[in-house]
């Protein structure tokens with residue numbers, strides 16, 4: 001795992017955007033899994049700035065997760081967040097986009113298997129972008145989930161529902177979701193996880209320095225060959241080896257960076 005500690009929320013966005021930018025320039029027909037949530041939005045804003053002139057015309061995008069029961073136009077849906085903050089601004093067409101449908105009906109296991117199939121047929125994920133839940137979830141893979149899980153229907157933990165309550169107030173938070181599994185995420189060639197702010201510090205410490213455990217699903221990233229974690233100082237505040245990560249990041253970045261996959 002590469003741990004990059006940045007001085008501010010905005011430099012987290014800039015660092016993460018530079019990594020995505022490098023991938024898209026090196027491989028214009030790349031396949032990227034995209035996360036909603038608040039954390040990656042500043043990165044998406046940088047990636048879609050007109051001055052950046054990044055060409056997204058050949059990329060393929062897969063959605064990470066979605067609340068079950070929400071239409072893609074619901075403002076609390078992951079789909080609406082991704083469309084408003086990234087896909088529409090980047091000019092990424094629906095034909096290039098495979099989001100999970102919160103209104104999927106019928107055989108959800110088959111629906112989720114089809115998401116996996118589409119990822120495989122696209123050649124697999126070059127990059128999976130992730131945020132981090134305060135309880136250590138990634139996507140909607142909640143504590144206690146299987147570390148080899150694939151895209152599936154899940155129940156949301158009470159802690160997640162109360163964290164996300166302001167997004168839906170006064171309505172209740174949906175109790176179920178569709179999410180790529182830990183196995184799906186782990187199959188991506190590179191993972192880029194962003195975490196900012198003091199509320200994430202405990203989950204960040206466990207994710208990077210704790211034992212690999214289903215109780216903290218993000219610890220599965222410790223087993224990934226190319227996981228990059230970009231943190232601000234507040235999210236990194238609990239790391240025992242913070243100075244070592246800073247030193248190593250400087251060494252790596254001075255000698256050619258992290259590569260573009």
Ligand SMILES: N[C@@H]1[C@@H](O)[C@H](O)[C@@H](COP(=O)(O)O)O[C@@H]1O
Nearest residue numbers: 035037038039131132133139140
């Ligand atoms: N399921 C989503 C995740 O995909 C997201 O990455 C995470 C962090 O969200 P935020 O970035 O808003 O803190 O929690 C949500 O519940």
